[in-house]
Amino acid sequence: MKTAKTKNRRSTWLNFAMVSAVVVGLSLGVFQLLPESHPMRALRGVSDRTGQVLESGTAQGASLATEAYQSLTFNMLTSYPFREPNWAKMEDPAYIASLKLNEQISPQIQAMNGKKVEIQGFMLPLDMSEGNLRTFMLLRDQMACCFGNMPRLNEWVYVRVPKKKKINIHQDVLITLLGTLCVGAKFEGEVLTGIYHLELDRIQIDQKD
Secondary structure, eight states, X not given: OHHHHHHHHHHHHHHHHHHHHHHHHHHHHHHHHSOTTSHHHXXXXXXXXXXXXXXOOSOTTOOOTTSOOEEOOHHHHTSSOOOOOOGGGXXXXXXXXXXXXXXXXXXXXXXXXXXXXXXXXXXXXXXXXXXXXXXXXEESSTTBTTTSBOOOGGGEEEEEOOTTOOOOOOOSSOEEEEEEEEEEEEEETTEEEEEEEEEEEEEEEOOOO
């Protein structure tokens, strides 16, 4: 009986390990299938790609309790039709210009440019530098990227962590970001990082009892 129970335990753990390996493999494999110009592939593991940084002007350790943050949701960010680019053509300046990316963004969202906002989502780490997280994407849900459900261009927020700030990686956990929203297409080198960017003030984690 003990032998049977031991085998069952081993079998359970083996199955769990195999499933975990498959999930990780799928996640990494999906990134490799993306065009090289797609930010989820091009920006992973690349530190200080250019001198163009989006850093928060908030002083380290400054109190943010008195600042008002507008609620922002992914439903709001995706509430208008947006023509997804052909990422294989994103190295062609003429093609990029033809997309008229900023003109596609709704006036309601454009009006939030420069506003202090708070938004919930899930973290997709992109780049580490000297052991610290430097850039990540905020996504609507956990299905994005890891299971082949690639988000559209208006379905992520690109976040760069200010150099003086240190934050932990929080994967598979719902987080709330507070900061200044920047609306409009931005590039790092030749890579389009997104149409939504956040100058990060702080992160809040939903503490469960």
